[in-house]
Amino acid sequence: MHDTKTPEIKPGKRTRPDGKPKITGRLKYLTDLHVNGMLYGKVKRSEYPHARITGIFTEKAEALPGVKAVITHKDVPALNAFGIVLPDQPVLCSDTVRYTGDAVAAVAADTIEEAEAALAFIEVTYEPLPVMDAPSKSLDEDAPLLHAGGNILHHNQYSQGCVDSGFDQCSAVVEETYDVPRQMHTYMETEGGVVVPEEDGGISVYMGTQHGFKDRFQLSRILGLEEERIRVVSSPMGGSFGGKDELNVQPYAALLAMKSGYPVHIHQTRAESVQSGIKRHPMKIRMKTGADSQGKLMAHEVEITADTGAYATLGPAILDFAVEHASGPYRIPAVDVQGLSVFTNNGVAGEFRGFGGNQVTFALEGQMDRLAEKLHLSPAAFRHSNLRSTHDPGPLGQTIAPTDGAVDVLKTLEEKPLSVSVPKPWKKTGTGIAVTMHGGGLGSGRLDPSGGRLLFAKDGKIEISFGFEEFGQGILGVIETVVCEALGCGEEDIRIRIGDTTKVPPTGSTTASRGTSMVWQAVQRMKGDFRQSVLEKASKVTGAEEQHLVLGEGGIFSGTTKVVSYEDLAGYLEEELETTTFFDFPVTPDDVDGSHYLYTFAAVRAEVEVDIRTGQVSLRGLNQAVAAGPVVNELGYKGQIEGGGVMAAGYALMEEAEMKEGRYVNENLDTYMIPGISDVPFDLGVYPVETLHESDEHGPRGVGEIGTVAVAPAIAKAVHDAVGLWVDRLPIHPERVLDHITKRGLHPWMET
Amino acid sequence: MAVERYAGSVSHVDTPLIRFPRTLEEAWEKKQENGADASYIAGGTVIQMQRGQGYPCSPVLISLETIEGLKGITIHGDYLEIGPLTTLEACRRSPLLQQHAPCLVEALISVAAPGVRNRGTIGGNIMYGKGDTLPALLVLDASVSFFDNSGFQSLPLLSFVNKGETSPDLLSGIKIPLPTDTERTISFFKKTGRREAFSLSVINAACRLVLDEEKKVEEVRLAAGGANVPPQCLTEAENTLRGEMLSTKTLRNLHETLSASFHPSGDSYCSGRYKQKAAAHLILSHLYENMEQSPMERRGEDA
């Protein structure tokens, strides 16, 4: 059964099921877990960004009181490597270290203090090697090879039409190189949890991840242990944003637990998390874009260089995504995009909310604003005359689900009034807009299975299970809303199961804005069969005619009368009633590898005040119109867009995980700045565009990423509007702004 | 309280011994006994942060929390007296400081976040050497008293600050002269950080000036500080203002003097030149605002 014709989802202000325990501090995270007799683990990471290891000596550490196990590369039973796309990162390095987050050894001891002390007694000798701290250095002909395959992780390109003849027809061309920084996810809960060795020789891993089954697979490959003997419990998490999709400390806790025979708890400190955790890819993006005298885009040339750090993780897929989104929601006849992802000895870059889209969108929207100015057109008018329309192909020329999203979001935003600011002689105000489109799902040609399970259980609960994870994004709220609305039951009647590989079906990763979409699809596919099987049983038990019965709150109803409660009905079950579904994330029918089919759209308007005394930029208004299909849970939707907006404001204005010679400059949150509540504008609007094209049966889309994508370019344009500075580098540094203001002589107290 | 906090800390093996003297004399003696191995601790916010940054913590901490008479804000004759153990938050909320030292309150508002202000003390802010209250206290002509083996001593804050960070003195009091003519006083503290709030200063500046009947600058104090910039009085800049009217010409002269005489050093975040420019504009913009709408002009408008 598949009745998805009319997505009838009313926006509700449902309180998320995990809301209260979270805000009251009662929720136990996996890092809070305490298992009797557990040891504490610590990981010894490299002292150098690039070096040859000449010796690892653990004897002294092993002899220390309280120390129960010390591991090195010799203790890895099977594959000493991990990585979602290709396993190139050593679990424990044996001969070479390639960044300061590389692990060389790990210790388990009775207390954290003993484990920490033991690390100091593990002696590692190194022979330092030249540090490739920028892609330009790694790409040098004489550069040492960081991996056997060379220093280029991945190359991708896309072209259509002929850019050279395109530029010939242009009356305005702009060329600019944009630099975007390495950004840290800064989840509140740093990586960690507990691994428990089980009696049967298997292990239970209680650690957050965005894809429990993938962790199970990777751990199985490292430990040489069948997947069935590894249980991964992976929710709830205190934030992830893409940062915990790859393995982090799971292998160390697992190896230590297996070697010592005790449960092992590891919880990284913030400093350890900064040093070892993945970050958003810094990129250098050169764009040359031209439009004709009518203001029509004609040609677009793009060169992306991503600093992927020491190992691959999801670097190739992120580059592909950046290449795909480099021309965004615009119709451009001639396009040439070249992308290169380069290994360096910097921190590993990987998955982060927006997945390469945020970087290229900053550059692309910067080009649109520069061109609009050159052509004396308003930024909105210039965009309108170039935005894609309903049936246009996607950015890689592929067929995509028909959509008016791009035009709709921009129109919606244009109708919203600007906020009013109080004039001060040292404030200059400005407004900027930006538009983007963002693909959902992993992309064509990639395994992207999903599904779900509905169960009418022996205890009378309607149990809904997915292999998704809750990391704060609100999937629990989505599941509750979708199931209650699809079946008609109440939230008390259902039990949600996620985040445990022994209890849930494999329904794919909780990434790529796919969760909401997949939950909705699965429930639509299952609800008919499930309803029928429960009502059949109810009819048998009560004698009422099946066609008069419906599922309702607390039980089965005939009209307004409850004929039997779920609990009573369950008493008659010989076996539990189960409905399952498995399907793939929808992809384009065309053979365009990696391309997307379902896109969401956002238009952002930022209003800023620039303090001309200091060059500081204050965000005063951030309004986003989002087209992602019907809203499932209004509060969850708003939370994602507002939260994403604030995270992106940090990207635009202050966040940079800067590295010098392969080492992090800011090692903790005292100097790595993220926005605080005072940086959040009071005027923070979210305007959903809920209509889908009449032929669109795919229902609501996920909005986990879209709220982060186009914020930075809108802020950058607002700064330009305020003081005339074209921003080509993030974060927007007050010193550059002040230099510009000084040059332009904007200080009234300096006037003669 | 303090013991519990450290016992609960998971970060390092260096759990210090904490002493709770009852009197200043006793605290001083404990410090003499342990020499470089001991530090005074007030709210502990700086000490805890430095531990987190990997600096070793002194093996002996002498808590000042249990010493009577080190807290509170009172008026004694022509002076406001602030006990060094008064929390930043208590200072911020004090009606006496709001009335008589508004620029100090502006500085206090800009310090850290409520949690830190509830624990952190004004004495700790001064002794930390980089506290945001220092430039404000400097323009208010504050003096400090401290305790050592020869008993209580008193020094103008500027001289005390210039003695250097390593001074082992036990700060026992802060005095601010009560302002005489608030009607004709312009005072402010401005800070720029790396975000809107809860950031250390990139640079800050404070100013207090009193205009005479003819709107000429009669008395003036300018100071700056923040992060690695030692708190300092901007004496040459003060000299360009004294006796002048607040006009665009005066402001331009002031700007020139500041460019020539104030040379803060840069850090990993920004250049020294930036700090110099930002401090200058923070000061100039407020004088400019007061130039446009000086109290007397405003009165004229009302008439």
Ligand SMILES: Cc1cc2nc3c(=O)[nH]c(=O)nc-3n(C[C@H](O)[C@H](O)[C@H](O)COP(=O)(O)OP(=O)(O)OC[C@H]3O[C@@H](n4cnc5c(N)ncnc54)[C@H](O)[C@@H]3O)c2cc1C
């Ligand atoms: C997250 C964070 C943010 C911060 N942001 C700011 C900021 O924006 N602006 C700012 O100015 N500061 C900031 N601070 C620094 C600091 O917390 C405050 O300045 C506070 O006032 C320090 O007071 P305390 O009582 O906690 O000092 P403590 O940590 O107890 O002591 C600090 C130093 O002063 C000495 N000391 C304390 N009292 C005395 C005394 N009576 N006599 C002699 N020596 C003494 C101690 O030995 C120690 O060396 C921040 C701190 C943190 C942790």
